[in-house]
Amino acid sequence: MRRLLSLFITICLLSPQVVSARYAEDVLQVRENTDKRSEVQREEQRARIRERQNRPKELDARLQQKKPKVEEPKVSQRQRRKTTEVWKTESESEKRRKARLLERDSFRTDATLEKLRAEIVLAVNKQRQEAGVRPLQRNLKLQASAQAYAEDMKNRNFFSHESPEGETPQNRIQRGGYGNVTAQNCDCRSFTAAFGENLARGQQTVEDVMQDWMDSPTHRANILTERFKEIGIGIEGTYWIQHFGAVETIPR
Numbered sequence: 001m002r003r004l005l006s007l008f009i010t011i012c013l014l015s016p017q018v019v020s021a022r023y024a025e026d027v028l029q030v031r032e033n034t035d036k037r038s039e040v041q042r043e044e045q046r047a048r049i050r051e052r053q054n055r056p057k058e059l060d061a062r063l064q065q066k067k068p069k070v071e072e073p074k075v076s077q078r079q080r081r082k083t084t085e086v087w088k089t090e091s092e093s094e095k096r097r098k099a100r101l102l103e104r105d106s107f108r109t110d111a112t113l114e115k116l117r118a119e120i121v122l123a124v125n126k127q128r129q130e131a132g133v134r135p136l137q138r139n140l141k142l143q144a145s146a147q148a149y150a151e152d153m154k155n156r157n158f159f160s161h162e163s164p165e166g167e168t169p170q171n172r173i174q175r176g177g178y179g180n181v182t183a184q185n186c187d188c189r190s191f192t193a194a195f196g197e198n199l200a201r202g203q204q205t206v207e208d209v210m211q212d213w214m215d216s217p218t219h220r221a222n223i224l225t226e227r228f229k230e231i232g233i234g235i236e237g238t239y240w241i242q243h244f245g246a247v248e249t250i251p252r
Contacts, residue, residue, distance in 0.1 A: 117143070117233040119206045120242070124223055124231065127214065131224045139245065142232025145176030146197075146243040150234035159201050159239075169197035169243070179247050188249040196222040196244035209240045 117138075125135035149172055153159055161169055174180050179193040198219045203209035213219040222228070222244055234241035 113235055116206060116235055120210065120233050120240075121231060123206060123210045124242075127210075127223055133224055133226055134229075136228060136231040136244070139178065139230035139232050141176050141178040142173065142230055142243040142245050143234065144232070145173045145178065146232045146234030146241040147236070148172075148176065148234070150236035150239040150241045153201075154236045154239050159199065161197060161199060170195045173197075173243055173245060178243075178245050181247055181249065186249060187252065189252045191247065191249040193248075194227045194244075194246040196225075196228055196242075198222050198242040198244075200240040202238050203240060204238065213242075 121136065121138055128135055149163075152163070156164070158164060163172075167175075170179075173195050179195060181191045181193055198213055200209045200212055203212060213223060222242070227246055228244040229246040230244070232243040232245075234243070
């Protein structure tokens with residue numbers, strides 16, 4: 001036990017010197033290795049930076065080699081228009097549909113339109129007779145304003161009582177020469193004027209358009225009201241228009 005103990009004590013006394021010496025050598029070796037690794041890492045980092053900086057130039061060079069620049073041929077405006085029109089060609093079904101519409105409209109001569117107008121006036125007066133209201137008389141000025149507006153709506157492809165310019169039914173009817181009565185131009189004690197308009201689109205026959213008008217409360221009211229005394233009909237394609245009016249003056 002003593003030997004072991006003394007030996008142990010001796011070792012304990014000597015071990016700090018030995019450990020200190022070895023530790024110093026290890027520290028120097030570690031520092032040396034650390035410096036070498038740090039230098040290597042710094043060199044690798046500098047290499048990566050140089051590679052990153054040179055990469056765009058290398059990529060551009062490779063792209064230029066693979067895809068050399070080719071000057072596009074100059075295309076005139078006329079050729080570009082022809083190319084665009086190819087994509088706008090109508091299908092055969094669309095051409096046939098437009099042809100049928102044109103053919104149908106072409107059969108509507110002046111005599112045909114006059115026949116349709118007369119049928120509408122007869123249908124209106126039949127409804128008024130059943131309601132106990134006096135019949136309406138046809139007026140050429142109302143007919144002219146109604147026909148002009150029907151053609152305008154079809155040509156510009158809109159459907160409204162108010163035109164794109166903001167014109168109202170009264171404006172249209174008076175511009176056509178009907179009901180232009182004022183205190184300045186009327187040699188009368190007083191006067192009254194009333195205007196109305198019914199529109200329809202898409203109907204194929206007089207029966208269809210009259211049925212739709214009578215099924216609508218506001219259109220039915222225009223047809224059956226006692227205020228109106230005259231009527232004019234405009235027809236263009238599948239656009240149907242009724243212009244109503246009444247002007248009364250009281251002499252001095």
